[in-house]
Amino acid sequence: MLDDEGRLERNLLMVFFTPRLEELVTDEIVYPYPFAGMSPQSIWWEDLLQTVSIRYHRSNDLSRFFGIDGGDDMESPVFVFGKRGAKLPDEGLRWLGDTIESQALGDRNQAGGGMFRRYSTKVRTDFETWMWRMIEVKVVFNNRHEHPVELYWIFETRADFKMEIAAGESATVYSMLSHEFYIRDARVDKWDGSPGRWKMTTGSSLGSWKIGVEGDSEDAAPIRPDGSVVIDIPNRWCLDMSGHCKWWDMQKQCKENPVFMREKVS
Numbered sequence: 335m336l337d338d339e340g341r342l343e344r345n346l347l348m349v350f351f352t353p354r355l356e357e358l359v360t361d362e363i364v365y366p367y368p369f370a371g372m373s374p375q376s377i378w379w380e381d382l383l384q385t386v387s388i389r390y391h392r393s394n395d396l397s398r399f400f401g402i403d404g405g406d407d408m409e410s411p412v413f414v415f416g417k418r419g420a421k422l423p424d425e426g427l428r429w430l431g432d433t434i435e436s437q438a439l440g441d442r443n444q445a446g447g448g449m450f451r452r453y454s455t456k457v458r459t460d461f462e463t464w465m466w467r468m469i470e471v472k473v474v475f476n477n478r479h480e481h482p483v484e485l486y487w488i489f490e491t492r493a494d495f496k497m498e499i500a501a502g503e504s505a506t507v508y509s510m511l512s513h514e515f516y517i518r519d520a521r522v523d524k525w526d527g528s529p530g531r532w533k534m535t536t537g538s539s540l541g542s543w544k545i546g547v548e549g550d551s552e553d554a555a556p557i558r559p560d561g562s563v564v565i566d567i568p569n570r571w572c573l574d575m576s577g578h579c580k581w582w583d584m585q586k587q588c589k590e591n592p593v594f595m596r597e598k599v600s
Contacts, residue, residue: 473508517543
């Protein structure tokens with residue numbers, strides 16, 4: 335859970351509850367779902383978020399360290415969220431409201447500063463709304479392509495157009511861990527008889543990225559130490575401008591109709 339410097343290696347989500355609240359947590363709030371298993375973008379939540387359940391009768395060392403009061407008198411489960419990279423204070427978390435003391439004082443350099451939140455609720459939708467806010471991420475797109483590009487947010491089989499980014503310009507959006515974005519040249523599908531702007535293909539894409547994914551995969555978009563994601567959109571000169579390149583190639587159009595293919599594909 336912690337690296338060599340005592341910082342969280344992944345985002346951390348904990349819930350503290352007493353035995354009489356256990357059924358509420360597991361059956362009504364259905365903790366930790368939907369933040370467990372595989373996301374709609376085919377990302378394992380466990381790679382991004384560590385979830386922990388703490389069932390206790392009265393205050394103990396762990397509940398005291400995380401500043402959880404109430405014991406047997408707890409009326410609602412208490413959720414604690416820690417951002418990846420947060421350093422746990424040696425003396426434990428001291429809360430002012432729903433933020434810890436160093437955070438409330440505006441000191442993000444102290445251990446835990448600006449990195450922890452807590453929330454108490456009995457309602458599943460309230461928990462989910464709060465949690466989605468906790469995993470919000472600032473994403474900066476830098477367009478290195480020679481032409482304007484279109485930014486799409488991908489959810490299952492739907493592609494929602496977000497904005498156009500001019501060549502050489504940057505744009506900032508706020509997204510969530512696990513969300514996927516797709517970038518393509520803004521000239522794609524801008525001709526009469528095109529298959530439609532929502533047809534996405536690998537050949538017409540400048541890339542796709544999944545927020546929070548690390549490693550060497552092409553869709554990796556790791557979180558930086560400051561909690562943001564920066565995506566450099568590459569410059570490509572060979573693109574499927576129609577979304578039909580592969581199909582037309584199978585029909586031998588590259589040989590039989592080269593002028594049209596150069597216009598609509600490259």
